[in-house]
Amino acid sequence: MSKKVDPKIDTALKHKLYEASVQNFEVDVDFINAEYEKNFGNAPLTLREDFGGTGALACHWTTIGDEHKAYAIDLDPEPMKYGVENHRSKLTPAQQKRVEYVEGNVLASHGFKTDVVVAFNFSYFIFKDRSQLVKYFKGVYDALENRGAFFVDIFGGTECGEELVEETEHDDHTYFWDCDKFNPLTNECLYYIHFKTHDDGVKYERVFTYDWRHWSPREVVEAMEEAGFSTVKTYWEGDDGDGGGDGEFYESTSEENCESWVTYIAAFK
Numbered sequence: 001m002s003k004k005v006d007p008k009i010d011t012a013l014k015h016k017l018y019e020a021s022v023q024n025f026e027v028d029v030d031f032i033n034a035e036y037e038k039n040f041g042n043a044p045l046t047l048r049e050d051f052g053g054t055g056a057l058a059c060h061w062t063t064i065g066d067e068h069k070a071y072a073i074d075l076d077p078e079p080m081k082y083g084v085e086n087h088r089s090k091l092t093p094a095q096q097k098r099v100e101y102v103e104g105n106v107l108a109s110h111g112f113k114t115d116v117v118v119a120f121n122f123s124y125f126i127f128k129d130r131s132q133l134v135k136y137f138k139g140v141y142d143a144l145e146n147r148g149a150f151f152v153d154i155f156g157g158t159e160c161g162e163e164l165v166e167e168t169e170h171d172d173h174t175y176f177w178d179c180d181k182f183n184p185l186t187n188e189c190l191y192y193i194h195f196k197t198h199d200d201g202v203k204y205e206r207v208f209t210y211d212w213r214h215w216s217p218r219e220v221v222e223a224m225e226e227a228g229f230s231t232v233k234t235y236w237e238g239d240d241g242d243g244g245g246d247g248e249f250y251e252s253t254s255e256e257n258c259e260s261w262v263t264y265i266a267a268f269k
């Protein structure tokens, strides 16, 4: 039996559990570097993490090399405070100078350009109208250097429109991805994240809420092209031979659907 707590959770625990459940920024950064280099022939140095939350990826970026600089943009000061205290504080003083947390809207102009912009964990699904999505993508296009690349992730599959709860066990907690509502006429959807900590058996309900539109890869590609990107690439994850993904993503435009998939889309300026 779990003890239910609705919805209060300590801020630090909330971000720690979230990061342990959904983030794998080292894998994202390896992918970004490989695809950028394949397209432009050199390594990117500057990165902007949109919807940055705790800015964990931006902090990691500064550890790659002495010229690597990153920005993390988010509307909400709470995850940024956690990131400053728990990620930026672990960097060397020189690395700390090369990461900047920006409290602001990703739709605004921030007065700097970067080689790479990323929007991960599907955060751009917050834009429900196509005009808003294209406006955001145009802003990203303008904020990129001439040899710039924009990376997003996306999920789908036959199960993703179903109102069900997916449970994932981690060493010290259970992660619940709860699709509470899915409107098949508009693709608007409501998701919750719940956590259960194993040591005390407490279940924290609705720790995060996402009121999104579920965009398809084709729609995202077309919106990126309309925003001005000259090349947009879709990718697919290799098969581990056991019904799962192998963590290796390759460029592709045609695949067989499955119950659940996550992949990347990259747009080059």
Ligand SMILES: C[S@@+](CC[C@H](N)C(=O)[O-])C[C@H]1O[C@@H](n2cnc3c(N)ncnc32)[C@H](O)[C@@H]1O
Binding pocket: 022, 023, 050, 051, 052, 053, 054, 073, 074, 075, 076, 079, 104, 105, 106, 107, 120, 121, 122, 123, 126
């Ligand atoms: C799903 S979290 C993503 C966190 C992190 N990027 C990750 O990959 O796990 C979404 C974040 O987007 C932020 N956000 C939502 N709308 C935004 C906007 N228009 N501009 C900047 N940040 C926004 C929220 O405050 C929240 O921290």
